[in-house]
Amino acid sequence: MADLSAFPITRRWPAQHPDRLQLYAAPTPNGVKASIMLEETGIPYEPHYVNIMENETWNAEFLSLNPNGKIPAILDPDGPGGKPFALWESGAILLYLAEKSGKLLPADPAQRYEAIQWVMWQMGGLGPMFGQLGFFHKFAGRDYEDKRPRDRYAKESHRLIRVLEQHLSDREWLVGNDFSIADIASLGWVRNLIGFYEAGELVAYDELVHVPRWLERGLGRPAVQRGLNIPAKPD
Known part of the structure; x- marks a missing residue:
């Protein structure tokens, strides 16, 4: 042991x-x-x-x-x-x-680095920008009279989610033909943006086609459904 x-x-x-x-x-x-x-x-x-x-x-x-x-x-x-x-x-x-x-990481060297690229993109862009937007839109930031910080993050989040939209326009998953760590990195953040953060309108999410389909496919995976609720908060 x-x-x-x-x-x-x-x-x-x-x-x-x-x-x-x-x-x-x-x-x-x-x-x-x-x-x-x-x-x-x-x-x-x-x-x-x-x-x-x-x-x-x-x-x-x-x-x-x-x-x-x-x-x-x-x-x-x-x-x-x-x-x-x-x-x-x-x-x-x-x-x-x-x-x-x-x-969940392609064996092909080129696709391997492409997957890593999308993980880094989420870590450096999508996550931080969505998180800041959530703060200024839903949490303490919503009480700030000056809306420029919220609008700044909304604008950048709007841009980033369209990077995702364009990339997914001719594919089901972010890299190759299979679900990978590239998808896992971003799924929870997009889900939170339109759900928990209630910020879909700020990024015009209803204008998108490919991101919602990708999100639905990802969230439909049984392992993803389980993972979204782990660790569970103790009673």
Whole structure:
């Protein structure tokens, strides 16, 4: 049985199954990247709910694993060289799990880097812009009298989602003919934009054709449906 006692995070979130990969997350657009990926690949794992509304990512145990204080993070008891391995940043986790499982990352070198390209695009653009739009539209930012910040992020989000629309105009998935980490990276963010953030009107989502079809296909996958609700908030 794997010994994870050297990792302080396991004192706050004890591992009931230490031989399984440990996931520390919440069902946010970034968090579900990891849970969807784990459900899609079939890698055995144990999810731990991290309450970001209670600032649990800023306690000493979580920071010992991820000094950046953000979810998701993982602890793999069977990491490189068979040793326990901790990793954070959702894009890095997608790549790690793809390589560990041999799934959802094209084997063809050109398509492999194309998939990585779209993951980086989401990490550097789509996610941050949608997140800021959500803040200024739905949360505390909506009370700001000055609407220029909201409009700035709405304009850039409008542009970014049309990059996605154009790319999907002649294909079902972002890379090649198959669902991949490129799709996983963006699915949760587009879903949140029009759902939780209620910002579809700000980006004229109803004008789009290909993105809604792609989103419906992605959300229709059983593993995606499961991953969107993992880790579940404890009762």
